[in-house]
Amino acid sequence: MEKVLVSACLMGRRVRYDGRAKTSADARLATWREEGRLVPHCPEVAGGLPIPRPAAEIEGGAGGAAVLSGAARVLASDGSDVTAEFLAGARSALAAAQASGIRLAVLKEGSPSCGALSIYDGTFTGHRTPGQGVTTALLEQNGIRVFGEDQIDEAADYLRTLET
Numbered sequence: 001m002e003k004v005l006v007s008a009c010l011m012g013r014r015v016r017y018d019g020r021a022k023t024s025a026d027a028r029l030a031t032w033r034e035e036g037r038l039v040p041h042c043p044e045v046a047g048g049l050p051i052p053r054p055a056a057e058i059e060g061g062a063g064g065a066a067v068l069s070g071a072a073r074v075l076a077s078d079g080s081d082v083t084a085e086f087l088a089g090a091r092s093a094l095a096a097a098q099a100s101g102i103r104l105a106v107l108k109e110g111s112p113s114c115g116a117l118s119i120y121d122g123t124f125t126g127h128r129t130p131g132q133g134v135t136t137a138l139l140e141q142n143g144i145r146v147f148g149e150d151q152i153d154e155a156a157d158y159l160r161t162l163e164t
Ligand code: SF4
Pocket: 007, 008, 009, 010, 015, 016, 017, 041, 042, 043, 044, 045, 108, 111, 113, 114
């Protein structure tokens, strides 16, 4: 059975920067959980960041690939450089996925770690820009397809493709 990596905050875990969850009400995630498919993971906590923690954004709104290549940093709203923790978290997510033979993930949109289609633009003003988070970029560089929580139809189609 194909397993699915999922952002822990979508599964009700209170791991976000503000100490809250972003629990998804999607019925397919509930079904996949009952089937034992889901592997919840929070890269930022796995990378050593505390709960709560200052919000963080990728410098200049660059994508996660720029962070992986060393071309951009991840900065917290207090000005501290949390790039190392984000990279460690991304590596942890990849290791968790590979340990379960995972080929797809459903992650929290907009996050500097988990964003699939959009991230914040680095200005801490609430503006999003197209791009991927650091974990998403590393997973995709390693052949794992990442879908945002608003793309579960596509994720379900891809899962069916993998299982037929
Ligand atoms: Fe959720 Fe990902 Fe942020 Fe962790 S890093 S709180 S899993 S969006």
